[in-house]
Amino acid sequence: MDEATASAHPMEGNSAAADDDDDGKISDVDYRLIGLSPQYWSYTRLSIGDLNALPLINGVDCFITPHRDSSEGDKNSHQWHILPLSRVLLRGIVTAIDRRPNGCILIVIDDGTGSMDCQCWDESSNSAFHLPALLPQHKISSRRNGLRYDIGDSVEVMGKIKTLTAGNASISAGATMAANKRAPLEVRFGCIREVHATSVCVIDKSQTSIANVWNSEAVHWLKCINVENDIRKNSTMKNGKEVLSLLGEKISSSILRDGDSTTIGKKNVLVRQCCQTPKRFRQELFYCHCEATLETLDPTFYFRDAVLNHLLDYEAQLQDIGSCSYQSATEDCMDLYGAEANSMPPPFLFTFQSICSDERLSSIARSLVSTTNLPETNLQRLIRRTFAAMTKEGLLSLYDPEQDLYLLVSCGRVLEPFLKRSKGMDDGGFIRQTIPEPFFIRSVPRKRLHELASYLVTQQSNSD
Numbered sequence: 001m002d003e004a005t006a007s008a009h010p011m012e013g014n015s016a017a018a019d020d021d022d023d024g025k026i027s028d029v030d031y032r033l034i035g036l037s038p039q040y041w042s043y044t045r046l047s048i049g050d051l052n053a054l055p056l057i058n059g060v061d062c063f064i065t066p067h068r069d070s071s072e073g074d075k076n077s078h079q080w081h082i083l084p085l086s087r088v089l090l091r092g093i094v095t096a097i098d099r100r101p102n103g104c105i106l107i108v109i110d111d112g113t114g115s116m117d118c119q120c121w122d123e124s125s126n127s128a129f130h131l132p133a134l135l136p137q138h139k140i141s142s143r144r145n146g147l148r149y150d151i152g153d154s155v156e157v158m159g160k161i162k163t164l165t166a167g168n169a170s171i172s173a174g175a176t177m178a179a180n181k182r183a184p185l186e187v188r189f190g191c192i193r194e195v196h197a198t199s200v201c202v203i204d205k206s207q208t209s210i211a212n213v214w215n216s217e218a219v220h221w222l223k224c225i226n227v228e229n230d231i232r233k234n235s236t237m238k239n240g241k242e243v244l245s246l247l248g249e250k251i252s253s254s255i256l257r258d259g260d261s262t263t264i265g266k267k268n269v270l271v272r273q274c275c276q277t278p279k280r281f282r283q284e285l286f287y288c289h290c291e292a293t294l295e296t297l298d299p300t301f302y303f304r305d306a307v308l309n310h311l312l313d314y315e316a317q318l319q320d321i322g323s324c325s326y327q328s329a330t331e332d333c334m335d336l337y338g339a340e341a342n343s344m345p346p347p348f349l350f351t352f353q354s355i356c357s358d359e360r361l362s363s364i365a366r367s368l369v370s371t372t373n374l375p376e377t378n379l380q381r382l383i384r385r386t387f388a389a390m391t392k393e394g395l396l397s398l399y400d401p402e403q404d405l406y407l408l409v410s411c412g413r414v415l416e417p418f419l420k421r422s423k424g425m426d427d428g429g430f431i432r433q434t435i436p437e438p439f440f441i442r443s444v445p446r447k448r449l450h451e452l453a454s455y456l457v458t459q460q461s462n463s464d
Contacts, residue, residue: 027058027185027241028062028081028083028084028240028241029058029060029082029084029185030241031058031446032240032255032446033239033240033243033244034060034084034239034240035240036240036243036244036247036255037084037238037239037240037243038238038243039085039237039238039239040084040085040086040087040239040240041086043088043158044063044085044087044088044089044227045089045223045224045227046088046090046224046227047090047111047113047114047221047224048090048092048109048111048113048114048116049111049113049114050063050113050224051088051161051193051195052114052116052193053189054193055170055187055189055191056163056166056167056188056189056191057084057185057186057187057188058185058186059186060084061084061085061086061161061163061191061193062082062083062084062085063082063083063085063227063228063231064080064081064082065080065081065083065228065231065232066080066081066232081231081232081239083237083239084239084240085161086161087158087160087161088158088160088161088195089156089157089158090111090116090118090156090157090159091154091155091216091220092109092111092112092115092154092155092157093109093111093152093153093154094108094149094151094152094153094154094155095109095110095115095151096108096151097149104119104120104121105119105120105121105149106118106119107149107200109155116193116194116195117194118157118159118194118196118197118200119194119195119196119197120159120196120197149200149202153202153203154202154217155200155201155202155203156200156201156203156220157195157197157200157201158197158198158199158200159196159198160195160196160198161193161195162196163191163192164191164192164194167188167189167190167191168189168190169186169187170187203216244256268286268452268454268455269282269286269287269288270283270286270455274288274290275288275290276289277289277290278305280312281308283411284312284411284412285308285312285410285411286411286415286448286451287393291393291448292304292389292393293392293393295382295385295386295389297368297369297372297381297382297385298368298382298386302364302368303361303364303365303382303386304386304389304390306360306361306364307355307386308390308395310360311348311350311408312408312410315348315413318345318346318348319345320342320346321341321342321346323346324346324349325349325350326403326405329349329399329400329403329405330347330349333347333349333399333407333438333440334346334347336438336440337414337417337421337438337441338417338421338422344413344417345412345413347407347408347410347413347414348407348408348410348413349399349405349406349407349408350405350406350408351403351404351405352387352406355387365382365383366379369382392443393445394443394445395408396408397409397439397443399440407440409440409441409443409444411452414441415441415444415449416456418438418441419449419453419456
């Protein structure tokens with residue numbers, strides 16, 4: 001999107017577009033509330049032009065409209081309704097097709113307002129993951145020339161929005177937000193997006209008459225136009241903050257405390273008797289198996305425990321930067337969460353291959369899958385799934401994809417130093433400038449960070 005287009009966006013010149021709500025405490029894109037909105041998980045009908053013009057607010061694709069109570073007289077007095085979106089329903093004509101080697105098919109669709117790249121995957125009925133269509137119109141169309149689609153086909157695409165580039169921050173909106181005494185939101189325009197399709201319906205003569213094909217396109221356009229009115233009326237399309245007010249005081253307060261209930265707030269993971277998690281994991285990772293993703297190949301977490309013990313053993317051997325295998329990456333990592341080199345024991349960086357090649361861990365994984373039909377396949381599957389689950393749960397973080405470097409997000413060497421420095425609890429209470437969250441901290445569940453921060457505050461007040 002060029003500068004002229006970006007500046008023409010209705011949000012550009014208005015301060016309230018990206019501010020918090022009237023009480024200045026809860027934002028429409030608060031990370032705790034986004035998933036509460038049913039519309040965030042629904043497929044919203046949009047024209048491609050509207051999809052391309054969506055602003056990226058705090059890293060979330062959002063549809064914005066003037067609030068229904070906004071003043072019509074003063075343009076700058078508008079309060080904006082922000083609705084985060086993750087899924088979209090598009091309708092257009094296929095203008096290009098490219099079959100990728102990995103089985104992905106890239107189709108470009110055009111609806112007259114713009115064009116959009118859509119990635120879809122082969123839905124052959126021979127696939128082990130193929131499920132029958134829920135609706136007749138979404139059955140797989142006959143294959144022509146070895147492909148599902150032909151150029152010129154009218155298609156309806158339902159899929160997830162994927163933002164490829166973050167675009168440019170709005171200077172005018174940023175300056176206006178800074179003038180307000182509220183937490184500013186990062187607003188970006190001109191993002192490049194694509195759609196990862198979950199369903200592609202080819203509209204052809206075999207499904208409906210030619211007249212209905214074009215009538216359905218007109219209906220799609222009318223529904224796209226009506227989306228803004230539906231959001232402004234706020235009858236069914238509610239964002240997370242509006243849903244929060246319907247959940248009651250008890251649930252709302254629990255959500256705003258990152259899911260920390262009264263009981264959990266009094267008994268953190270160190271003292272809770274919730275499961276048989278080893279004490280070492282509770283102390284060094286501030287984690288228990290209640291948070292773990294269940295794995296059918298390892299229902300008792302025997303292999304997971306072995307991997308975590310293996311990683312913690314190696315971490316314990318590192319006392320300074322000089323003992324690290326990846327010194328430069330370790331220094332950069334410590335710098336991200338505000339720790340100086342050699343001021344504390346360094347974090348542990350390792351490669352995925354080092355886990356796969358470890359004989360002891362491989363032996364444990366092999367013993368777990370030895371009775372399955374495909375032991376070698378399930379061996380690799382168990383290792384990959386366990387790694388993926390621990391990464392999703394914030395125990396590990398992919399630090400450098402090019403070098404295949406992973407970070408063990410331990411309590412003592414990563415989480416605790418970051419929280420102490422960001423909250424000014426280190427160096428005798430010396431208040432430092434707020435440290436932005438590194439990317440590997442963002443993957444840690446907010447509940448775990450909240451519990452650990454509360455625990456550190458309690459420990460500090462007890463020591464004082």
